[in-house]
Amino acid sequence: MAITKQDALDYHSTGRPGKLRIAATKPMATQRDLSLAYSPGVAFPVLEIAEHPDMAYEYTAKGNLVAVISNGSAILGLGNRGPLAAKPVMEG
Numbered sequence: 001m002a003i004t005k006q007d008a009l010d011y012h013s014t015g016r017p018g019k020l021r022i023a024a025t026k027p028m029a030t031q032r033d034l035s036l037a038y039s040p041g042v043a044f045p046v047l048e049i050a051e052h053p054d055m056a057y058e059y060t061a062k063g064n065l066v067a068v069i070s071n072g073s074a075i076l077g078l079g080n081r082g083p084l085a086a087k088p089v090m091e092g
């Protein structure tokens with residue numbers, strides 16, 4: 001399969017930049033929703049997690065998060081191109 005430079009650049013730049021997005025997992029349409037999600041509602045899970053750290057898995061995205069870190073020093077055979085140039089690879 002032949003992939004041209006322009007094909008790849010178009011793929012990465014068309015539409016919304018990047019290949020991943022974050023979407024709300026809870027309703028956030030009303031003032032009540034926002035009050036539950038942030039202040040004052042967020043205080044209750046904060047206090048629960050402070051007393052019972054394992055509850056972080058119940059009340060937060062802790063079980064679904066990863067950190068992807070690169071200094072860009074070895075990008076798929078392209079060598080050291082720096083951390084910003086590594087982002088397309090790190091995004092998947």
